[in-house]
Amino acid sequence: MTPKQLMNDEEIRRALKRIAHEIVERNAGASLVSLVGIHRRGVPLARRLAAMIAETEHVQVPVGELDIGLYRDDLHSRGPAPILGRTILPELGKRIVVLVDDVLYTGRTIRAALNELSDWGRPSAIQLAVLVDRGHRELPIRADFVGKNIPTAKNERVDVQLSEIDQAQDSVVIVQED
Amino acid sequence: MSSPTTTPRRRHVLDLDDWSADELRSLLTIATQMKDILERPVKQVPTLRGKIVVNMFWEDSTRTRSSFELAAKALSANVLSLGAKDTSVKKGESLVDTVRTVQALGADYIVMRHGQSGSPYLVAQHFRGSVINGGDGRHAHPSQALLDLFTMHERLGELADKKVVIVGDILHSRVARSNLWALTTMGAKVVVCGPPTLIGPAKYWQSTWPNVEISHSLDHAAEGADVLMALRLQHERMEGGLLPSLREYSRRFGLNATRVASANSNVIVMHPGPMNEGVEIMPDVATGPHSVIETQITNGVAMRMALFYYLATGSEQV
Numbered sequence: 134m135t136p137k138q139l140m141n142d143e144e145i146r147r148a149l150k151r152i153a154h155e156i157v158e159r160n161a162g163a164s165l166v167s168l169v170g171i172h173r174r175g176v177p178l179a180r181r182l183a184a185m186i187a188e189t190e191h192v193q194v195p196v197g198e199l200d201i202g203l204y205r206d207d208l209h210s211r212g213p214a215p216i217l218g219r220t221i222l223p224e225l226g227k228r229i230v231v232l233v234d235d236v237l238y239t240g241r242t243i244r245a246a247l248n249e250l251s252d253w254g255r256p257s258a259i260q261l262a263v264l265v266d267r268g269h270r271e272l273p274i275r276a277d278f279v280g281k282n283i284p285t286a287k288n289e290r291v292d293v294q295l296s297e298i299d300q301a302q303d304s305v306v307i308v309q310e311d
Numbered sequence: 312m313s314s315p316t317t318t319p320r321r322r323h324v325l326d327l328d329d330w331s332a333d334e335l336r337s338l339l340t341i342a343t344q345m346k347d348i349l350e351r352p353v354k355q356v357p358t359l360r361g362k363i364v365v366n367m368f369w370e371d372s373t374r375t376r377s378s379f380e381l382a383a384k385a386l387s388a389n390v391l392s393l394g395a396k397d398t399s400v401k402k403g404e405s406l407v408d409t410v411r412t413v414q415a416l417g418a419d420y421i422v423m424r425h426g427q428s429g430s431p432y433l434v435a436q437h438f439r440g441s442v443i444n445g446g447d448g449r450h451a452h453p454s455q456a457l458l459d460l461f462t463m464h465e466r467l468g469e470l471a472d473k474k475v476v477i478v479g480d481i482l483h484s485r486v487a488r489s490n491l492w493a494l495t496t497m498g499a500k501v502v503v504c505g506p507p508t509l510i511g512p513a514k515y516w517q518s519t520w521p522n523v524e525i526s527h528s529l530d531h532a533a534e535g536a537d538v539l540m541a542l543r544l545q546h547e548r549m550e551g552g553l554l555p556s557l558r559e560y561s562r563r564f565g566l567n568a569t570r571v572a573s574a575n576s577n578v579i580v581m582h583p584g585p586m587n588e589g590v591e592i593m594p595d596v597a598t599g600p601h602s603v604i605e606t607q608i609t610n611g612v613a614m615r616m617a618l619f620y621y622l623a624t625g626s627e628q629v
Binding site for chain 2 (some may be wrong): 189200202203208209210211214215216217218219220248249252254
């Protein structure tokens, strides 16, 4: 099956714009908000959200990045050794941390991210923003901000392409796997 | 999202003779991230939670053993450290018997040091988990060479065509041999330096290490060097008649300020420890501005964490 496009660059931009507004609305401004992107594609998404918030709110929201590789529960059944990204976090204490990722699926990545964050500090709240929620949760985790809900089958794969990482135009496509 | 991956996984780390440059590079990247963890508020991640690491050191070692121990603990493994006194070798237990015992105790990783060259290979044959060689006889000391490589790479960047001088008892040194594998794979220009009795026959060098330069004059070798690495001079070499006197060795092959000054301006001075200050390295050089000897120790923990991580990924796949 050829990949089917579910979002183009303009739709992605609009979805992020809406998420940026919702983050500000939900938290009564952005002064207490910090954004933390999950490697790899959550990181550029967090930066974009910060830029959008800066445009409307004139607040420079701190942006961090988180690699959950060492907190995975499936490390021993994966391989070979995945390269780890950097973890650079702003001060978390008394901040509202919004975790940002591209696709929410089983919830295991978010579980690992929550564990890792709590080793770094104690935010006053943690919220979750994702570009795509494709369902099939294996843990009691939900997103606070969702760009698009996309019903999928388990044998399908959702691929997000972002210009910062993929040297391609922004898009979300769905691919059938054998 | 899967991250970029490298070569198929390894089960053991016994020697560096079969590691590719790409594999070494990915290990350097992982070690960089591991070093970050050691600066976090909580210096521990759950990667090896519930796994058992057994350190078995039949030869004394404080540095390597505690480095492996801290590395395993930073990854949340349970660690058991056994010295020669703790094993039943004296009661006549063979190496293989000891391995079977440790396996029955539930070990997932064995880190071992043994005086017999090649013994980790024997252990690997009888152990279902992973074996990391912490030094075997004169053969290899892979984790030391990897932490050396990490330290050089951190300070100097790409190592291709960098001049690395290793001075001392090359012939009997497992540290030197493992460094030779790693450095030549990365394309460095390696010079081994020392008196002929500690370098070995030219024929061996021509056949095994044709690209490694041999020098019997440190004054000459140090010129333009990017790395000056002194090896520990074992006192038994004196007794074996391989050296005229310590004072003469120190005069001709000791790292002193003059020799460091003749090297590149950003040269780094290294030593695997423990040092005989005043013999192979002068105290002012050991603590001087070019010395990275303390960094080597810090980097040792990070690199050993990287090795555990490298072996852990996919360990339950096959």
